Amino acid sequence: MVRPEQYLVPEIVRRVQRLDLRAKFIVEGFLAGLNDSPYRALSLEFSEHRKYVPGDDPKRLDWTAWAKSDRLYVKTYQAETNLEAYLLVDTSRSMDYAGRPGAMTKLEYATVLAAALGYLLTSQRDAVGLGLLGRQLNRLLRPRASRRQLVRILAELAGLHGEGPTALAAGLHAVARRVKRRSLILLLSDLVDEAEPVLEALRHLAFRGHDVVVFQILDAMERELDLSGPVVLEDPETGQCVVTDADHIRAAYTRRLRDLVDGYERGVRDLGGDFVCMTTSTSFDKALCRFLSERKRRF
Amino acid sequence: MTFANRAILVGLLALAIPLAIHLLGRRRARKVVLPTARFAEGAHQASRGRLWLKRVALLVVRLAVVALLVLALAGPRIGGSAGGRWLLVLDASPSMRMADAAGRSAFERSRTRLARVLGALDEEAEVTLALTDGRGAGGCPEEVRRALEEMTDPGWRSDLLGRTIREALAAPKTASEASAAHLILATDATPAAVADLRPGAFAKADVDVTILATSPAEANVWVGLPRVTVEMENGQPVVCVEAEARATDPRTDVTPTLWLHATIGRGRSFRGNGRVRFRVPPQDEGPWQGNIRIRASRMGGWTTSASGSHSVPFTGQVDVLSIDNVRYFTVAAPRAARVLVVDAAEEPDARVRSADLVAAAFAGEAGVPKPVTRVEAAQVDLSALGRADVAFWVGSQHPRQIEALREFVGRGGGLVWLPADYRPMKDATFSDWLGIRGDPGVEQSPDGVTIDPAGYTSDLLAAFEGGTSGDLNTPVFRRQLCLPRTENTVIRFRDGLPAVQAQRHGKGCLVVLAFGPSPYWGDLAGRPEWVVLVHSLAEALAHADGPQVANLIVGNVAQSRPAGYEDVPGNYISPASEGRRIHYSVNIEPNETADLAPRVDHLAAAFAEDRVRVVSGDFSPERAIPALSGGAGTDLSPLVIAALALALTAESLLSVSQSGRLWRRPRGG
Structure with a gap:
């Protein structure tokens, strides 16, 4: 029998067909691993006092209550309900790629991750919306804090397939223009695009007061160029081919790709956002942790 | 490169x-x-x-x-110098038949070594191969190597080394005018072979010389050429023989013997080194055939013998005769065939009996000593045949007990029939059994057929052992009978007529020769070929082991012949000869035959001192040749x-x- 924590591994999650179950299993597996984690009760609104028991964090002691009653109480909170988050998923053709046959594509990974984030946000009574970025902003669901909203989001995500070239900047600018209320923007993309326009668009979002968390999703093949000998490399978006020797260009290629990732990370950090680079084999809890960490920092 | x-x-x-x-x-x-x-x-x-x-x-x-x-x-x-011009001179004198302990002759060892030299040369190298017996080849190394492989035996006749070297050096250059020449001499360097070389003879020749000198593997007997003169005493010619022998083993007894016709004169023997002179008057006017043998035997169980022979038939006065092709050889074998020689000549009063000539060939020591019994045809019976392995039936007389002969051959004996005179065989039963089938007739022109001196002994043995036939080509064999052409012919004359026929009868073999040793027909009996032939026949028919060691020590040819003499190989007859003043001489002076040890230093002295390298003693093919290793360039x-x-x-x-x-x-x- 599969334990809940194992659903954090993409290979395990891929066995589950339904996207809503995938999201549920991931979130439940993630929460099961956070029994004593500092994330519990974070980002929550004050609910009530309870008596202090040895082992509780002394920082949570309510000193005012102690001064009044001479007893030790600890504050407990309830989740906030005024957070609005947008899940922006890149649906360009480059996302529909898996380095190994049978492996999870980048789009599939982004879909599952977006679903899990949506599930987590909904379970915390946050309002969650969805944006699909292709050549432009193809679809934008306004955030709502309801189970029905989650069902709609999952339905949108389940029908995704990659097509068209990457044009993230235009989509992001469109989001910046259309989303008036300060929100948490969660971008899931491979970012195989010109860095400066994308960063400019992200700056646009930040300028509008949004908090940005960027999840860059790459395939292991893309990161390491795990090929050998003479190869013809074809760009699936442009159809252009490069005849070269993989062994020979590997070093220069990985250096260029690393420069790109580093550039994105620096740019996102500069605008006060968070940047997470992961591959399709990365466990989902890494993304969820980064999300919760960012949520705690913001709210 | x-x-x-x-x-x-x-x-x-x-x-x-x-x-x-x-x-x-x-x-x-x-x-x-x-x-x-x-x-x-x-x-x-x-x-x-x-x-x-x-x-x-x-x-x-x-x-x-x-x-x-x-x-x-x-x-x-x-x-390297593996290219360029290479002159290979191979001594093919009979002395190169000297065998080592493994039975390989010096000629064979030299041939193998030269083949390896040829294999190491460049393909562009220009090679001239010259043998002292007149054979030779030229061209690229591979061509010469193939030609050398065909030269399996040294000839019976041999030129001197100096003349061969001179001719090789004078060989026309073709492709490599500027290339330095390399001369490789493979020789046993006997005094006879190097007799025509004087110090510095080729000192000015622009050639690097390597001498591959063979040497006897064991102690041996060296026999000098006999000096023979015929002097007139009281109107009668007297043959004077001066013989000399040296033995490397001081325990060797040397016994020179003069054999003239059927008369045997034995000189005194001496031990070690010495010289003997004796005189034997001939019995009549001739024609004469002479044969000189010098026997040397070492005490201790084995016997070696050396003989030199020459023969000259003459009818009139002869001023000077040159003795051609005097040979010496030693033979040793552990056991020998028992020989029965039957005198079956039809002429009872003949002065020279062919049967005696056959027996004399065995009596001499030029071969494995064999016990010989000589009987008349009428005395041949089963008892006499039972004590022999091989019988030589010499003459046309019908055997008294032909059934005894049939039984002798049938149980494994060897019978050799050979003619003694001109008479046809009278008994058809005997001639039919021999395969002559009636009157074979008499060769009408006996001088018309001569044969080459090429290796008849090996052919003969091969014919008996392997059933193949060969050509008997030597000028000393003259056809006496015209045998019918049959499938039994194992050796033929040059014109294709049978020379030797052989057929199996039971376990034995019957051999018929178309020639005999009669002195009235030729000088065969005085030739060493004859001795070798009858020994080979006896050993082959008696299934004897044959000679284990057969070392020919000295080979030589006449250097000059007086004008007016016909150059008929084997016979030097002066057509204008009159009187009885006869002089025999050999072409090597006695002082040059005093020591027949290899004269490598004498040979080397003929060339420039700084351009000669000698490889002597151990002559194994694996030994490096300085001309190649030193001049082969950088590996x-x-x-x-x-x-x-x-x-x-x-x-x-x-x-x-x-x-x-x-x-x-x-x-x-």
Whole structure:
């Protein structure tokens, strides 16, 4: 029998067909691993006092209550309900790629991750919306804090397939223009695009007061160029081919790709956002942790 | 640059392999979809030139690896003298038949060594091969080597070494006018062979000389050429023989013997080194046939004998005769066949009996000593035949008990029939059994048929042992009977008529000769070929082991003949001879025959001192030849192997630099 924590591994999650179950299993597996984690009760609104028991964090002691009653109480909170988050998923053709046959594509990974984030946000009574970025902003669901909203989001995500070239900047600018209320923007993309326009668009979002968390999703093949000998490399978006020797260009290629990732990370950090680079084999809890960490920092 | 194994250079075709790998490797690029291909393109553009350079370098290095591997196997040399002009002189005098303990003659060993020399020469080398018996060959090393392989035996006649060298040096140059010449002499350097060489004779010749001198493997007996003169005393000719022998073993007894016709004069013997002179008056006016033998035997169980012979039939006054082809040889064998010689001549009053000549051939020591019994035809019965292994029936008389002869042959004996005179055989039963079938007739022109002196002994033995036939070609054999052409012919005359016929009867063999030793028909009985022939016949028919050692010590030819003498090989008859003043002489002075030990120093002195190198004593084929090892240039094999190692290292480094690791493992995608 599969334990809940194992659903954090993409290979395990891929066995589950339904996207809503995938999201549920991931979130439940993630929460099961956070029994004593500092994330519990974070980002929550004050609910009530309870008596202090040895082992509780002394920082949570309510000193005012102690001064009044001479007893030790600890504050407990309830989740906030005024957070609005947008899940922006890149649906360009480059996302529909898996380095190994049978492996999870980048789009599939982004879909599952977006679903899990949506599930987590909904379970915390946050309002969650969805944006699909292709050549432009193809679809934008306004955030709502309801189970029905989650069902709609999952339905949108389940029908995704990659097509068209990457044009993230235009989509992001469109989001910046259309989303008036300060929100948490969660971008899931491979970012195989010109860095400066994308960063400019992200700056646009930040300028509008949004908090940005960027999840860059790459395939292991893309990161390491795990090929050998003479190869013809074809760009699936442009159809252009490069005849070269993989062994020979590997070093220069990985250096260029690393420069790109580093550039994105620096740019996102500069605008006060968070940047997470992961591959399709990365466990989902890494993304969820980064999300919760960012949520705690913001709210 | 030269190569030891040029044929391996065919392996350079393997250069096509890395080339094909290079070309095919470009074509088999896999198509891979990669969203980040734009970064690969950038990387590719940045290192495009370097990649091309590495590919070309890798191809060049791989080509170099293959080429260097082939070169290393081919054994390259540079700056050597294995090319150029090479003169090979092989002593083919009878003394080169001297065998070592393994039974290999000096000629055979020299031939093998020269073949190895030829194998080490460049293909472009210009080679002249000259043998002292007149044979020779020229051309590229491979052609000469093939020709040398055909020269299996030294001839019975041999020129002197000096003349052969002179002719070889005078051989016309063709391709390599400027190339230095190399002369390799393979010889036993007997005094007879080097008699015509004087110190410094070839000192001015522009040639590097290597002398491959053979030497006897064991102690032996050296027999000098006899000096024979005929003097007139009281109107009668008297033969004077001065013989000399030396033995390397002081325990050797030397006994010179003069045999003239059937008369045997025995001189006193001496031990070790010595000289003897004795006189024997001939019995009548001639024609004479003389034979001189000198026997040397060593105490201690084995016997060697040496003999020299010459024969001269004459009818009138002869001023000077040159003795041609005087030979000496020693033979030893553990056991011998028992021989029965039957005198079956029809003329009871004949002065010279052919049967005596046959018996004398066995009585002499020129071969394995064999016990010989001589009987008249009428005395032959089963008892007499039972004590013999081989019977020689000499003459046309019908046997008294032909059934006894049939039984003798049937149970394994050997019967040799040979004519004694001109008379046809009267008894048809006997002639039919012999296969003569009636009157064979008499050869009408006995002088008309002569035969070559080429190796009849081996042919004869081969005919008996292997059932093959050969040609009996030697000028000393004259046909006396015209035998019918049958399938039993094992040796033929040059005109195709049978010389020797042999047929099986039961376990034995019946041999019929078309010639005999009659002195009225030729000088066969005085020739060493005759002695060898009857010994070979006896040993072959009696299934004897044959000679174990047969060393011919000295071979020689006449240097000059007086004017007016017909040059008929084997017979020197002066047509204008009158009177009885006869002088025999041999062409080597006694002081030159005093020591028949190898005279390598005398041979070497004929050339410039600083250009002669001698390899003597051990003459194994494996021994290096200075002319080749010193003049063969620099062996490039170590350099090529080092370069090969460097190329392999470079190939590995290039592969690593291209793939990023030493050993590639299959990558995905």
